[in-house]
Amino acid sequence: MDGGITAPTWVAESPEAIAFLFVGLLGGAHCLGMCGPLVSVYADRLSEREQTDSLTLFQVRQHALFNVGRALSYAALGATFALAGSLLFGAVDALSLFGTGVRGTMGLLVGSAIILTGVGYLVGRSSAMDRFTPAPVTRLFGRISGWATARVDRLVGGPRILGLGAIHGLLPCPIIYPAYLYAFATGAPVRSAALLGLLGLGTIPTLFLYGTLLGQVSARRRKTLHRALGASFLVLGYIPLSHGLMLLGVMVPHLHVPFYQPLG
Template identity: 25%
Template sequence: MSIELSQLISAFLLGLLGGAHCLGMCGGIMAAISLHLPEQKKLPVLLSYNTGRITSYTLAGMLVGSLGWSIQQLGPAANQGLRWLAGILLILMACYIANWWKALTWLEKAGQHLWRYIQPLTKPFLPATNSKQGFCLGILWGWLPCGLIYSALTWSAASGNTLDGGLLMLGFGLGTLPTVLATGFFADTLKQFVAHHLTRTVAAIIMIGFGIWTIPGPHQALLMPNHENHAHHH
């Protein structure tokens, strides 16, 4: 396994910092789920929903990790191209979160085609009144078109490994958990903090750093002096 702890932490932070975007996409779903639930059932159903959602992310990560491995077999240029794409998408996502430039909306629109087939499958589980329904709903809602998820998936594909791709998306999913879970409980307070201009700007600057770090170049030798030696052992 070639994944490093720093990459898992980065994936977690990407999910955490992308919370502003998660509120827009998943906040409404979480509020709708918790609205119809008695207080004692809220936490189990919301947790099972999020477990389902993160399971979908992990499976998607394994899928793109395998795809990334296939692309990398085409040669070093293909691998570099994949890393460039992942880095650029992360930078675009940062611009999206900070409201600087909404270029990634086209990517979400492209994902709507797949979502049209998945959305009808969610109907039998609505309203989710128990953990089983919550989990099934989460599995399906995990495929909701989202630029942040697509950016993270491209990043996972660049790992070029099934297990690594899954682990990166698991880390990312866990990072989204605090924001999405809290939405079900104290939506307004959280929304004000996450939607705040300063919060979004700081998150965007850190994400741009991730993007630059992902793009191949001489800066990587400075950031990860042992990475090359580490890679040769695999």
């Protein structure tokens, strides 16, 4: 990291990094709804290839590659959204005198959206985020998922399972939408890639155990995890919200996180 700060120190001292890690750890159970069926398919294929019900070192490696592929995909998309935000804010700063107002308004919108997502998880309405996905996009996601499922046999037995995991970055997920919005608001591609990668790594324990040992997570435990996930989103959403308010001249308590600043 910049300034000679190591990755573990950055995570320990960065409130946004801690929030992203907790979102990943707590959101792993939610990921089972989207990733669980495909995980089950490729886990069954691995067992058939090994001709054993016991967990082998090869299966562990394949599950690890699959989940690393997911994390890398999230990181790449996080960097893309952040780059788009950086280009927008840079253009606004160059062409008008309203750059601060635009960034402040964007912080309010993004922070509010993330906080509303958190409230949805707290009150058991997490599925409401799915309504914001346009029907054509949903159909496209369905075709991508179908394409991946149809090629599981071809991808599951070697390093190409990494790509199978990476496809999940293109699938709709209520815990990823707010994270991409946050990345856009920061306008910092490298930092956003690290944060989204951290979120992806945080989801690995649940999906790894699901694919190898558990097979399911009880509805009661998932509900508890969703409430904790909602609380994490409230913290994450407050970061851009507070920065947006301060850019608009409203002084509020805030966490010291470096958001996009104009050059010069």
